[in-house]
Amino acid sequence: MKRNRLGQSELYVSEIGLGCMSLGTDKEKGIALVHQALEGGINFLDTADLYHEGLNEEIVGEAVDGRRSEVIIATKVGNRWEPGKEGWTWDPSKAYIKEAVKDSLRRLQTDYIDLYQLHGGTLEDPIEETIEAFEELKQEGLIRYYGISSIRPNVIREYAQRSNIVSVMSQYSIIDRRPEEQVLPLLEEKGISLIARGPVAKGILTRTGAAKLAKGYLEYSEEELSELYATLLEQGGSGRDLAHTAIRFALASPTVAAVIPGASSMEQLLHNIAASAAEELSAAELAQIRKISKGSGYAQHR
Template identity: 65%
Template sequence: MRKNRLGSSDLWVSEIGLGCMSLGTEEPAAVRLVHEALERGIHFLDTADIYDAGRNEELVGKALKGRRSDVILATKVGNRRISGKEGLSWDPSKAYIKTAVKDSLKRLQTDYIDLYQLHGGTIDDPIDETIEAFEELKQEGVIRFYGISSIRPNVIREYVKRSNIVSVMSQYSILDRRPEEEVLPLLAEQGINVIARGPVASGVLAEEGARKVEKGYLDYAAAELSTIREKLMPLARQDRSMSQTAIRYSLSHPAVAAAIPGASTLQQLIHNVGAADAPELTAEEVAAIRQISRPNVYGAHR
């Protein structure tokens, strides 16, 4: 499995990571999937404190017992549940971040987090205070590096300008090319890497994705998604399936260090890992894909 350096950090992440959100809540199955991922060369795991109300971090922690040093572990902070209040509340305050990290460490059964990420962010946040929280945690040795998980260009620009982030997690795929216009060039110029989530577009770009097109995706209607799938099929080959082609597309941009498809079954995991050994896309194939799909752009948060 190829490893890429994450920004200016000393974190080297497997180019295929494991998005842990889809592990489920049953311990034996979740632990088995994480262990299988490690055995197959994935050593970059991404979770968040809100996934299954903290249960996901607990399961990842159980799976990594005795193997913590084998992985680059990423989690996220910023969304909180307040007693008596329905849903999630956004809280990027220094006080909350420094409290929440202790809970994550306990659930993950570790004394440090390799990559701590702000799970969202708005331009109205107390950004300097948020950055200060991450910097203090880094100085304390509680986290090694920090980044943000955001699709808001205005927020990304502020953190690039004002912080020491090493990564931006962003949705990026053949069907979501919004980062290409203004986010990826900026990050490449600043030496900050992208962690691409959703490379298979919620399964629309998977082999069995034909049954998922009816729901649409972003601003794509079902008919257009079906057409795109048909046009992509010739680019899939015996040694690189459609979903693996989609993962390799996300990895084809030089700013992208890792793609983190989710996996809820062993079969999905094995197939995702196979993208690491599948042939990289040629420049001609990338150009062809960009002719098939649309260069959609962010309509808000500019």
Template identity: 65%
Template sequence: MKKNKLGRSELLVSEIGFGCMSIGTEENKAIRLLHEALDLGINLLDTADLYDAGRNEELVGKAIRSRRSEVVLATKVGNRRVPGQEGWAWDASKGYILSAVKDSLRRLGTDYIDLYQLHGGTLDDPIEETIEAFEQLKREGVIRYYGISSIRPNVVREYVSRSNIASVMSQYSILDRRPEEGILPLLEANGIGLIARGPVASGMLAEECEGKLAKGYLGYTETELRDFRSGIKKAADRPLTETALRYPLANPAVACVLAGASTSEQLSANAASASRSPLSSAELADIRSAVPANVYAQHR
């Protein structure tokens, strides 16, 4: 599988990454899926301390224990469980990040994280303090690089201008082309790689999606989504999921497309898309004609 540099970092990541949130909590199945991913050439494994209250990190750690050198390990921080309260609280403070990384390292069974990402972010955060935490962890060798996972362009711009982030993880698909408005050009100009998540748009661009379209997506109605799917299929004579996975990779700022999988068949199909030819200029033009570009309404 082709590997791309993640921005200006030294990390080489597979074009298709594995969003580990989809592996479930059954240990044998989860470990088998993760080993299959590595065998298929997928080396970016993305997890978070938030997923299954840390269980996801534990499963990823068990799976990679004997294969750590093959993995670009990415996890996230910022969501804090408060004793006595339901759910999670947001905490981007330096103290919390320096504490939380120790728990992630323990669960992952490793002494370093390749890519440590802020799992969200707002303009009300102590941004300089947050950056200081990541920079300190980098100096100490606890993390190799850091990034931010955010769909808020105003937050992304702050970190681009004030920090040394290697990457931005953001939702990007044929049905959500908002990053094209300004974020992707900004990242490309600054040597920062985009990790595109949600390429199949919550299943709206999966081969089988009956039952999902009625829920709508980003304000699009079921009728609009059906029309879009038809237009995409006419624009590119490929399996729909393959088109969906390859679309973000057409942008030079995108280093990796993050796809989830809960079965071996899904995982193999995701990996196979990396062996196909890139979308042609004609295919891209026809896809963009079939699906209008949406723009950010908030957090501009």
């Protein structure tokens, strides 16, 4: 599988990674999915301390035991869970980040994290303090690089200008082209990669996605979404699977280093991996997709 350089780092990630949030809570099943991903050429695993209160990191840690050098592990921090309290609280403080990393390292059964990501962020955060925490973790050898996971252009802009992030994880697909307006041009200018999550838009952009059109999606009404869906199916004909078209669309941007579709079954995982062998979209195909889909920007957090 093709590998791309993540920003200006020394990390080369498989163009299709594994979004581990979808692995579930069955350890045996989750470990089997990770092992199949590795056998299929995936080397990039994305998890977070938030997922199932740390269980997801534990599954990833057990799955890569003995194979740590083969994988690039990305995890996230900032959402604080405290036993006895309901839900999570947002905490981007230096003290919390430097404490939370120890728990993630323990659950992942490793002594370093390849990519440590801030799991959100607002302009009200102590941004300099947050950056300082990540820089110190780099110096201490606990993380190799850091990035942020955000859909807020104003927050992304601050970190792109003030820190050494190598990546931004953000939602990006045929039916969520919002990053094209501000985020992708900024990242290209700064030499920062986009990690595209949601490339098949919660399963809508698959051949079985027709059942999910009723609720619409972002600015798309059910009618608009149904029309686009039918056009995309017709455009692909029998030559290219719709999900593969969606994944190749996200990867067509030179700023996108990897897409991270989730997979809760072996069938889904193998289908995602197969997209790496699918023919890249031509310039004409890309232009047509952009013509029939919406290229709207972010209404908030500009």
